[in-house]
Amino acid sequence: MFSGFPPRNSLLVAALSLVLTRLSCGSQPVPDVPPIAAYFGTKTRYEEVNPHLLRDVLSVNRSVLKPPPNERCTPVHITAVIRHGSRFPTVQNIRRIQRLSQLVRTGRDTETTDTTDTTESWLTDIRSRWENWYTEDMDGQLVMKGREDLRNLARRLSALFPALLSEENTRRIRLRSSSKHRCVSSVEAFQEGLQWGRSEVQYSHQVDDELMRFFERCRGYVEGVEKNRTALLEVERFKHGEEMEAVRKRIADRLGLHHQSLTPDLVEAAFFLCSYELSIKSLHSPWCFLFDEDAAKVLQYQSDLKQYWKRSHGHMISGLSSCPLFHHVFRTLDKAGRPRRSTEAPPEPASILVGHAETLLPLLSLLGLFKDQTPPTASNYHTQHGRSFRSSFIVPYAANLIFVLYDCQRGPRLQPLLNEAPVRFPGLDEDAPLYRDVRATYRHLLDGCDFHKECEGRPGRGPNTEL
Ligand SMILES: *[C@@H]1O[C@H](CO)[C@@H](O)[C@H](O)[C@H]1NC(C)=O
Numbered sequence: 382m383f384s385g386f387p388p389r390n391s392l393l394v395a396a397l398s399l400v401l402t403r404l405s406c407g408s409q410p411v412p413d414v415p416p417i418a419a420y421f422g423t424k425t426r427y428e429e430v431n432p433h434l435l436r437d438v439l440s441v442n443r444s445v446l447k448p449p450p451n452e453r454c455t456p457v458h459i460t461a462v463i464r465h466g467s468r469f470p471t472v473q474n475i476r477r478i479q480r481l482s483q484l485v486r487t488g489r490d491t492e493t494t495d496t497t498d499t500t501e502s503w504l505t506d507i508r509s510r511w512e513n514w515y516t517e518d519m520d521g522q523l524v525m526k527g528r529e530d531l532r533n534l535a536r537r538l539s540a541l542f543p544a545l546l547s548e549e550n551t552r553r554i555r556l557r558s559s560s561k562h563r564c565v566s567s568v569e570a571f572q573e574g575l576q577w578g579r580s581e582v583q584y585s586h587q588v589d590d591e592l593m594r595f596f597e598r599c600r601g602y603v604e605g606v607e608k609n610r611t612a613l614l615e616v617e618r619f620k621h622g623e624e625m626e627a628v629r630k631r632i633a634d635r636l637g638l639h640h641q642s643l644t645p646d647l648v649e650a651a652f653f654l655c656s657y658e659l660s661i662k663s664l665h666s667p668w669c670f671l672f673d674e675d676a677a678k679v680l681q682y683q684s685d686l687k688q689y690w691k692r693s694h695g696h697m698i699s700g701l702s703s704c705p706l707f708h709h710v711f712r713t714l715d716k717a718g719r720p721r722r723s724t725e726a727p728p729e730p731a732s733i734l735v736g737h738a739e740t741l742l743p744l745l746s747l748l749g750l751f752k753d754q755t756p757p758t759a760s761n762y763h764t765q766h767g768r769s770f771r772s773s774f775i776v777p778y779a780a781n782l783i784f785v786l787y788d789c790q791r792g793p794r795l796q797p798l799l800n801e802a803p804v805r806f807p808g809l810d811e812d813a814p815l816y817r818d819v820r821a822t823y824r825h826l827l828d829g830c831d832f833h834k835e836c837e838g839r840p841g842r843g844p845n846t847e848l
């Protein structure tokens with residue numbers, strides 16, 4: 382029916398058909414998300430954690446702010462620790478993708494009979510239509526979608542805290558970032574979101590690796606965990622354990638490959654390919670069809686094991702390595718919540734700290750969040766379905782931990798939000814407890830948690846390692 386339209390109306394047609402698509406899809410306007418999209422661990426899109434953003438990326442849920450309803454409270458400050466947005470694979474994964482794409486083209490098991498009419502179309506797509514477009518120079522850089530992640534987050538936070546992230550306050554907001562390219566691009570994009578609608582954005586961030594990349598400066602952590610193969614034993618065991626073996630064989634069969642040629646790392650590369658095509662290009666890649674939900678859950682568990690043992694509760698030193706960031710956050714909150722005369726300058730409205738999943742996970746662990754009773758191991762996959770430690774949910778791209786400080790009638794209160802939803806400090810059964818109660822909960826860390834002592838570590842540990 383549109384065929385008679387002259388070309389100059391093609392934009393209108395496109396717009397109209399977009400509207401029609403939206404209308405006709407009703408509550409499911411995003412038709413083509415792979416069913417395994419919420420299992421990608423740290424490579425999960427933020428939208429999988431907050432699906433309402435797929436409908437409206439600027440929608441804000443004001444009821445996440447939960448100071449006590451019977452007390453008058455006003456937000457006076459936020460400190461936000463934010464992970465960079467969607468990014469390209471790093472070199473290691475780009476090389477795996479290269480090996481995988483060569484293997485599926487050349488390494489076919491000739492004994493498997495697959496005549497054209499039994500070959501599924503996704504398999505044909507993988508073998509002959511899909512082009513490996515990843516190159517090593519992309520190495521972990523922020524992609525366009527990643528910039529949007531941060532811009533839109535800033536715009537939503539401005540809507541949620543209009544008095545704090547206001548135009549007049551722009552110069553009083555402190556922004557710090559890790560030196561990594563993807564983080565610097567992210568903190569820039571965040572400022573573009575804050576200054577939305579202005580013709581020229583004024584950037585004013587500082588690079589601070591002591592604060593945002595504490596993990597690589599903590600010797601006890603680097604030597605005790607990162608470079609220590611025994612520290613990650615559970616991950617290695619699971620990688621070669623029965624659940625992963627079953628997945629590996631099934632995927633090799635589906636690709637028509639010899640079982641031996643498809644290593645666990647290449648299985649993971651195929652899984653991540655599905656995640657990258659989705660998070661970078663919003664595509665439902667043919668690679669996604671290799672994995673059913675059960676396989677995706679096994680791969681997710683492998684990622685969770687890695688994050689748990691490498692960055693979180695698995696080793697106390699991981700959390701303790703974030704002591705500088707912990708103290709920085711509480712010093713900032715102390716200052717912002719201090720009583721002041723009306724003649725004094727108002728407190729800093731916001732502190733924005735942009736880093737990595739490796740920045741957020743240790744801090745969340747130090748605060749005691751997502752600590753299940755039984756640690757996940759290589760041998761308890763089947764009893765871990767209900768675990769709270771899920772990296773897909775905790776640290777997707779653009780993950781954020783926000784400390785909202787309120788001025789209330791009974792004194793300052795503090796509410797933590799993770800990925801724009803309420804979470805609670807362990808042991809405190811309110812969404813926004815009194816700030817002094819939060820301080821009391823973390824007294825042992827506020828009085829201790831000394832980076833040099835913990836990280837340069839005398840072997841006989843001091844009293845501050847008990848969380
Ligand atoms: C808004 O947030 C509240 C509190 O977390 C939650 O109960 C509610 O489901 C959210 N609403 C939407 C539409 O997401």
Ligand SMILES: *[C@@H]1O[C@H](CO)[C@@H](O)[C@H](O)[C@H]1NC(C)=O
Nearest residue numbers: 604605606609610611612613
């Ligand atoms: C390596 O990790 C194991 C297990 O956590 C630990 O017992 C050992 O002391 C660590 N080695 C070093 C050099 O820190």
